[in-house]
Amino acid sequence: MMTGEAWFAVLPDGMPGLAAARVLRPLAGRVVAHHSGRPWLMGHWPDGALTVASAGAARVAVAGQHPATAGSLAAALARTRSVDEADPPAAAVPGAFHLVVSAGGRVRVQGTVSGTRRVFATRIGDAVVAADRADVLARLVGAGWDAEGLALRLTGATAPFPFERATLWRGVREVPGDHWLRLDPDGGSVEPRRWMPPEPVLPSSEGAPLVREALTAAVDARTAAGGTVGTDLSGGVDSACVAFLAARGPAEVVTYRWGGYDGADDDAHHAALAAEGLPGARHVRDCLGQVTPLFAGLSPDAVPADPDEPFAWVRSRARVDQLARTMAHEGARVHLTGHGGDELFRPVAGPHLADVRRRHPLTALRQARAYRAPARSGWQPLLRALVGSRSPARELAALADALTGPPPLPHxxxxxxxxxxxxxPWATGDAVAAARALLLRTASEAVAPHSRWRAQHQALTLARFTGVSAGQADRIGSRHGVRFAVPFLDDQVLYAVLSVRAEDRISPWAYKPLLAAAMRPMVPDPLLDRATKNEFRADAHLGLRQHRADLLGLCDASELARHGLVDAAALRAALLDPHPTAATLAALDATLACELWLRAALAPPPLPTAPHRLPDLADRRPPPPPPEPRAPATSPGRQPPDRAPASPPDPTAPGPGSPTAATSPDPDGSPPPVPDPASSDGAPPPYPSGIPNPRKATDTS
Structure with a gap:
């Protein structure tokens, strides 16, 4: 965890949670209390990062990208009787955010299906504690790193299924995005399921309007507040759709694209067409000499990596930082990207054919023949693939056996x-053995796919890969005051897309046919009809040449090699060799991401973000019942401090333990004093300089 970066932890409303709060205290600069007065949210976050509201004794906090206000959250909370009922109101709110609810002594915590907002959990003492960052919990409990898991990550820049939901910190687990975490007062927890993929039964004619509606709401959730927002305008279909939707909102739009070194790609042509259709937007382009090369900023003394997990976009890390700085200079508060479009509308062909075969065998055969034609492959391998029915567990065992086999054929x-x-090839025998052992051990257990339909399973797995990386990019942007948004990966968009039949969503004869049908009324046809995609291979090879010395330095001081996972000499040779295909570069990406992550994981913990001592977290018992009603006051003005309220408190109004009450100013503009439940006289306790009063730490933006 880098000093000063934002994070929050969630504690149960009971004595075990109070004990865990004492462990969190050295790092936490902010505290928001349960109605009982015990710490509920602890961490370090900027003003406005949380929207907090209350209704009676219940509390709700939302962190992320959403249009909700404290008022709308309070109104929804007032209709919610328990944390079990909190999901339907939240599901109606577009965007990507964490939801935390405290009601009836229990706590609900959830993130997003795609992993753009993640929830982690571990046990601190007798309490299960949740947080939005795995590394924070790992530092708190002194968790070590998982050598087997890291060895498996060498197979690709992202963790393969079903390990994409496993952290690399021992003892810290991730709550699946389609589940929610319930924290009980006694310190226990359960993880009920909250989201299921729909049955893919809608034809494109019925599903396309639903996709358009969900994607429009997702973009509106980021633009509704006005101001300035940025969007990608690479020339691709996905970024064009997001940019045109953003231009319909109240915010000023600034588009961005960087020049590529591949003279054969047609990104510039399509980006120019898109810019012509957005006359009200400002268009920013970094020319070739201004673009940060790929593989930049990866030297041994570079900025530390995200210690949550390896960053799959490692070669582009410096470009993400450049984009954030550029958008900050343009005044943008958020930048919308088209990531997720490929994963949903143009994934690698194959899994969907197994689904289509189950319902329409002839359609599956026709599509398979179209995919087979360019490679001129034989029919027998194709038919075997179509009728294959291995379970996920059997497939994991087969993957384990083939870890060191020849590169797989594309057809x-x-x-x-x-x-x-x-x-x-630079992985050591010990690394191969560790990865194989993990695969085989997992294959011996029950392995449930994300959906019984393979195309849906593939889409959710890919969305997860991209969502996690997008969340890490968002942290890079937040250092410059710019948040990154991926509207395609919002829960509601995923649901709408996956409700459409696989054969209508993925086709060998059309490029992203479902997205084109959904956006045809809003995006010009020449952009939707594009059937090409730039892979930035020239940029990758140029960046590798320019920064080879830095990467060799990383190799010579490799922590992966020191821990026996890679052969430094073989890795050095690979860095010096040419890379004729994208596959070899992808293998290099995975190793670089793992190397930088391990360096961050092994680094000493940073200085606390809250160097001052928080007030003593004594036994926080529930506040006493309200006093008996007294005679009405003789003056309509404010009551003196030693007077009781003129009438009984409204149970639905913010009370003394209410976050909103803690931020309601007096007529002179200063917040009123908030009684501490642990104090016998009701006077607020003293707080050290620089540390906010936990009862005044609420953000209600």
Missing amino acids: PPDTGWSPPLRMP
């Missing part, structure tokens, strides 16, 4: 639950 289309896995 026939792979219809399995997971793409093939290969260890890089």
Whole structure:
């Protein structure tokens, strides 16, 4: 965890949670209390990062990208009788955010299905505690790193299924995005399921309007507040759709694209067409000499990596930082990207054919023949792939056996639950053995796919890969005051897209047919009809040449090599060799991401973000019942401090333990004193300089 970065932890409303709060105290600069007065949210976050509201004794906090206000949250909370009922109101709010509810002594915590907002949990003493960052919990409990898990990450820049939900910190687990975490007063927890993929039964004619509605709401959630927002305008279909939707809102739009070194790609042409259709937007383009090269900023003395987990976009890390700085200079508060479009509308062909075969065998055969034609592959391998029915567990065992096999062939289309896995040639025998052991051990257990439909399983797995990386990019942007948004990966958009039949969503004869049908009324046809995509291979090779010395320095001081996971000499040779295909570069990406993550994981913990001592977290018992009603006051003005309220408190109004009450100013503009439940006389306790009063730490933006 880098000093000063934002994070929050969630504690149960009971004595075990109070004990855990004492462990969190050295790092926490902000505290928000349960109605009982015990700490509920602790952490370090900027003003406005949380929207907090209350209704009676219940509390709700939302962190992320959403249009909700404290008032709308309070109104929804007033209709909620328990944390079990909190999901339907939240599901109606577009965007991507954490939801935390405290009601009836229990706590609900949830993130997003795609992993753009994640929830982690571990046990501190007798209490299960949640947080939005795995590394924070790992530092608190002294968790070590998982060598087997890191070895498996060498197979690709992202963790393969089903390990994409496993952290690399021992003892810290991730709550699946389609579940929510319930924290009980006694310190226990359960993880009920909250989201299920729909049955993919809608034709495109019925599903496209739903996709358009969900995507429009997702973009509106980021633009509704006005101001200035940024969008990608690479020339691709996905970024064009987001940009045109953003331009319909009240915010000023600034588009951004960087010049590529591949003279054969047609991104510039399509980006120019898109810019012509957005006359009200400002268009920013970094030319070739201004673009930060790929693989920049990865030297041994570079900025530390995100210690949550390896960053799959490692080669672009410096470009993400440049984009954030550029958008900050343009005054943008958020930047919308088209990431997620490929994952939903143009994934690698194959798994969907298994689904189509189950319902429409002839359609599956026709599509398979179209995919087979360019490679001129034989029919027998293709038919075997179509009729294959291995379970996810059996497939994991087969993947384990093939870890050191030759590179997989692109044809026939792979219809399995997971793409093939290969260890890089510089992985040591110990690393291969560790990865294989993890795969085989997992294969011996029950392995449930994300959906019984392989195309849905593939889409959710890919969305998860991209969502986690987008969340890490968001942290990079937040250092410059710019948040990154990926509207395609919002829960509501995922649900709308996955409700459409696989054969209508993915086709060998049309490029992203469902997205084109959904956006046809809003985006010009020449942009939607584009059927090409730039892979930035020239940029990658140029960046590798320019920064080879830095990468060799990283190799010579490799922590992966020191811990026996890679052969430093073989890795050095690979850095010096040419890379004719994208596959070898992808293997290099995975190793660089793991190397930088391990360096961050092994680094000493940073200085606390809250160097001052928080007030003593004594036994916080529930506040006493309200006093008996007294005679009405003789003056309509404010009561003196030693007078009781003129009438009984409204149970639905913010009370003394209410976050909103803690931020309601007196007529002179200063917040009123808030009694501490642990204090016998009701006077607020003293707070050290620089540390906010926990009862005044609420953000109600």
